[in-house]
Amino acid sequence: MAHSNEMGAPLDFKGLWQYDAAPEDKSQVKIAPRYNHFINGKFVEPDSGEYFDTISPSTEEKLSEIALANENDVDKAVKAARKAQKDWAKLPGKERGKYLFRIARLMQERARAFSVIESMDGGKPIRESRDVDVPLAAAHFFYYAGWADKLEYAYPGKKASPKGVAGQIIPWNFPLLMAAWKLAPALATGNTVVLKPAETTPLTSMFLAELIRDAGIPDGVVNIVNGMGATGAALVNHPDINKIAFTGSTPVGKFIQKALAGRDVSYTLELGGKAANIIFEDAPIDQAVEGIINGIFFNQGHVCCAGSRLFVQESVANEVMRKLKYRIDTLVVGDPLDKNTDIGAINSKKQLDKINELIQAGIDEGGQVYKANVSTPDKGFWCAPTLFTEVSQAHRIVNEEIFGPVLTIQTFRTPDEAIKKANNTAFGLSGGVWTDKGAKIFNVTSQLRAGVIWANTYNKFDPTSPFGGYKESGMGREGGLHGLTPYVNLD
Ligand code: ADP
Numbered sequence: 001m002a003h004s005n006e007m008g009a010p011l012d013f014k015g016l017w018q019y020d021a022a023p024e025d026k027s028q029v030k031i032a033p034r035y036n037h038f039i040n041g042k043f044v045e046p047d048s049g050e051y052f053d054t055i056s057p058s059t060e061e062k063l064s065e066i067a068l069a070n071e072n073d074v075d076k077a078v079k080a081a082r083k084a085q086k087d088w089a090k091l092p093g094k095e096r097g098k099y100l101f102r103i104a105r106l107m108q109e110r111a112r113a114f115s116v117i118e119s120m121d122g123g124k125p126i127r128e129s130r131d132v133d134v135p136l137a138a139a140h141f142f143y144y145a146g147w148a149d150k151l152e153y154a155y156p157g158k159k160a161s162p163k164g165v166a167g168q169i170i171p172w173n174f175p176l177l178m179a180a181w182k183l184a185p186a187l188a189t190g191n192t193v194v195l196k197p198a199e200t201t202p203l204t205s206m207f208l209a210e211l212i213r214d215a216g217i218p219d220g221v222v223n224i225v226n227g228m229g230a231t232g233a234a235l236v237n238h239p240d241i242n243k244i245a246f247t248g249s250t251p252v253g254k255f256i257q258k259a260l261a262g263r264d265v266s267y268t269l270e271l272g273g274k275a276a277n278i279i280f281e282d283a284p285i286d287q288a289v290e291g292i293i294n295g296i297f298f299n300q301g302h303v304c305c306a307g308s309r310l311f312v313q314e315s316v317a318n319e320v321m322r323k324l325k326y327r328i329d330t331l332v333v334g335d336p337l338d339k340n341t342d343i344g345a346i347n348s349k350k351q352l353d354k355i356n357e358l359i360q361a362g363i364d365e366g367g368q369v370y371k372a373n374v375s376t377p378d379k380g381f382w383c384a385p386t387l388f389t390e391v392s393q394a395h396r397i398v399n400e401e402i403f404g405p406v407l408t409i410q411t412f413r414t415p416d417e418a419i420k421k422a423n424n425t426a427f428g429l430s431g432g433v434w435t436d437k438g439a440k441i442f443n444v445t446s447q448l449r450a451g452v453i454w455a456n457t458y459n460k461f462d463p464t465s466p467f468g469g470y471k472e473s474g475m476g477r478e479g480g481l482h483g484l485t486p487y488v489n490l491d
Helices: 071-090 093-109 111-122 126-147 175-188 203-214 229-237 250-260 285-301 314-329 349-364 415-423 438-445
Strands: 037-039 042-044 051-055 062-067 160-162 165-169 192-196 222-224 243-247 266-270 276-279 309-313 368-371 386-389 406-412 430-434 452-455 488-490
Touching: 037 071, 037 203, 062 203, 071 160, 071 165, 071 192, 071 222, 071 229, 093 111, 093 126, 093 175, 093 203, 111 126, 111 175, 111 203, 126 175, 165 175, 165 229, 175 192, 175 203, 175 243, 192 229, 203 222, 229 243, 229 250, 243 250, 250 266, 276 285, 276 415, 285 314, 285 406, 285 430, 309 314, 309 415, 314 386, 314 406, 349 368, 349 406, 406 415, 415 438, 430 438, 438 452
Parallel strands: 165 192, 165 243, 192 222, 243 266, 276 309, 276 430, 309 406, 386 406, 430 452
Antiparallel strands: 037 042, 037 222, 051 062, 160 488, 368 386
16 A cells, blocks of 8 residues: 655655664764864864864873964954844844754753763763753753843843953863853843853863854854963953953952953953851751762862862761761762763863862861772872861861862851851852751851852752852852843943
């Protein structure tokens, strides 16, 4: 019997039953040997002809080479963004929103590739890139797509217009997610962008560039140039930039602030942190121990809001320490692509050296160290989970951001003492409180000087929720309605 489709043409079933060709091997994620700049919708070679290697921190093997942007490349990218900006801003918000929805959906379709690449290039466990980084990045585009045609509701009685061209410089700890945090609100509000990813993790940004091209985003709306600090500095110093958004270390943030002083460029800085995670005696201790683990060892501790200073009420300190030591010995440190891995590779040799230097400083200053009894691979950059007791405010490891799997532990007797100790820091990004009492949560959290505070949980992120810090943790907020504001002028 002949079959036909709706158009009347005979159907060909052959392809359905015949498997003479090998099925496409979907387990392979293809990384090109070389990536160029993404400028004006095209992949273009660098002005200098120079490329730099990006390696896997878990194997130390080269993954690809990436075009290095100098001032001329940055200038080309800014010019492309400037040229595209008027038309992009003129599009009805609904149309811009459609493009953002398309980016979000394509990201979901390509989630597996993004996760694998993120873990290979950056070292983080695949469980985290698969369950946190990539879905959250897509969620940011979905969320800000929704705002694109509702700016009059975001700012009732005011007219919101885009800042213009935004230079965005991002770090290596959440490469794709930080790109999403930066791009989504900027694009939703009619800005165009030049993005500078971090030099150790350029790959997911290049995959994102391909996605943006495939999504049909108009040429020049998103431009991506890679390079070291000098490339970031060239972007900051470019005379035709209207806005700089930076996430990274406090020293570089200060440098950028100085470079922008006296110029008509608005900026947001999301910098370092040294968060207090406070455990009261009435907390559910087993859950709190899991929260401590997640707070400091998530993403190898490469987290600006990591709960890196633990404060435990004296009466439960022994119990918490015993459970914590037991628990960190069970953590699996190793291959980021193994689904059972809890802690992946340290992002770079430079970062591992910095962590080890601070661990040594902690020991030299009299801290009591406990390193988890776990095995680590021979090749690659690794750091076993590390706890420090017998430390005080005077210790470097209590003051400085380590950005690694290293936790300092101090005790307290009263809520007031916990609050004082928690606030005794140059930073003010985040914090955590664990207690059974709602009133205590309100009392303590309202006195902590930090932008984001979690109660009975830690490291929970959502695109609807603003994120940012006080003091040396930076200025401005990303996420939520607050995250739109740095990208608009309000009349
Ligand atoms: P880390 O020291 O942990 O590598 P950074 O703050 O240096 O963190 O890096 C965050 C981002 O800032 C990266 O993309 C990096 O290339 C960029 N960067 C570094 N130095 C400068 C600078 N002087 N001006 C602008 N961007 C910079």
